Amino acid sequence: MRKIGIAEIEDIALGAALLGAGGGGDPYVGKLVAIGAVKECGPVTLLDPEEVPDDALVVPIAMMGAPTVLSEKAIGGAEYQTLYDTVSTFYGKPIYAFMPIEAGGVNSMLPIAAAARLGLPLVDCDGMGRAFPELQMVTFTIGGGSATPMALVDEKGNSCIFRTITNKWTEELARAVTMACGGSVSVSLFSMDGAFMKQYAVKGIVTRSQILGSAIRRVKEASQRTPEEEFLHITEGFRLFKGKICDVLREVRAGFNFGKVLLDGIGDYKGKSAYVEFQNENLTAAVEEEILATTPDLICLVDTETFQPVPTDALKYGKRVMVAGLPCYPLWRTPEGLKLVGPRYFGIDTDYIPLEERCKGGNA
Structure with missing residues (x-):
């Protein structure tokens, strides 16, 4: 158990933006929401998963929709209370703690803001260890968990609760409502007891985000390695390419940011070309x-000078980036995980094919 204040939020936002793999929303927007809540309501208590009682009700809170929409359609504060009331009324018991559903610039921050405003603790775990575009793409689905009852609310006060036959149906129906509400909404889903969370959650994700964020900020202070070598060391990542963005093709479709970024090589990669395709997250x-x-x-695309992550909605012509690959949470490499989030x-x-095998002989 420890406290999360403004300094911690700065590092968590930076590290989570990297783990968001290009998605999860603008870390700046998410950070402002969380900092504003902590300034008004005080720091948030972060719990280790093992500190949560087995029968406690734990609820993930997230934003659903296209992250680019948030730059024009802000998040209020009343949504969190509506989500709390809807879920706690359904279960007939109070919510013990919130948790993030994924890592990313916005979805790592909203649960902090919700916890601050409602005076609840936050649990140091999530359901992905990164970000994915569809709501059924969580470790809880592998464990047989249900996305519903799922509460959804927009900034105007419209709200509903879903009961569906599969988590994929939850995605389909909630995505349609999200589009009707302007492309982004706040949701709570995969409500669970402490015992299930301990078995299937990706543990320590908030702490890992904070450690990564702090290390990225200090990457140029390393004495034994170059900044690039230090970045790859702290992230356990692989350098895939370095280049200048020569084109970005993107569109918002069905509540997702789809696109492709084209790169011309620089440095050791001069004369070569590369591309990265994405659906909210880089695929x-x-x-x-x-x-x-x-x-x-x-x-992950990161700035070649600062090694700050560049989300898909911030990609622009002329920017120089390094494309880095980071191994995913092991459960995603199982047949059940690949059925949910594999390339096909x-x-x-x-x-x-695991990143390490594709990059044999590369930079680790």
């Missing part, structure tokens, strides 16, 4: 048409 990276990484491994689910015509 595949290829150099000279050879795929070097696919989902569920993390594909997203229409990518390749089998999943």
Whole structure:
């Protein structure tokens, strides 16, 4: 158990933006929401999963929709109370704690804001260890957990609760309502007891985000390695490519940011080309048409000078980036995990090959 204040939020937002693999929303927007809540209501208590009673009700809170919409359609504060009231009334018991559903610039921050405003603790775990675009893509689905009852509320006060036959149906129906509400909403889903959370959650994600964020801020202070070597060391990542963005193709469709970023090589990669395709999160990276990484491994674009992560909605012509690959949470590499989030689910015509095997002989 420890407290999360403004300094911790700064580092968590930065580290979670990296783990968001390009998705999860603008870390700046999410950070402002969380900092505003903590300034008004005080710091948030962060619990280790083992500190949560087995029969306690734990509820993930998240934003659903296209992250780019948030720059024009802000998050209020009343949504959290509506979500709390809806879920606690359904279960007939109070919510013990909130938790993030994924890592990402916004969805790592909203649960902090909700916990601060409602005076609840936050649990140091999530359901992905990264970010994925569809709501059924969580470790809880692998464990047989249900996304519903799922509460949904928009900034205007419209709200509803879903009961569906499968988690995929929850995604389909909630996505349609999200689009009707302007492209982004606040949700609570996969409500669970402490025992189930301890068995299937990705533990320590908030702490890992904070450690990564702090290390990225201090990456140029390393004495034994170059900043790039230090970044790859602290993230346990692989360098896939370095280049200048020469084109970005993107569109918002069905509540997702779809797109492709094209890169011209710089430095050791001069004369080569690469691309990264995304659906909210980066899904595949290829150099000279050879795929070097696919989902569920993390594909992250970072600034070549600061090593700050660049989310998909911040990609722009001329920016110089390094494409880095990070190994995913082991459960995603199982047959059950790959069925949910493997490359073929997203229409990518390749089998999943672990990042380490694709990058043999590369930079670790």
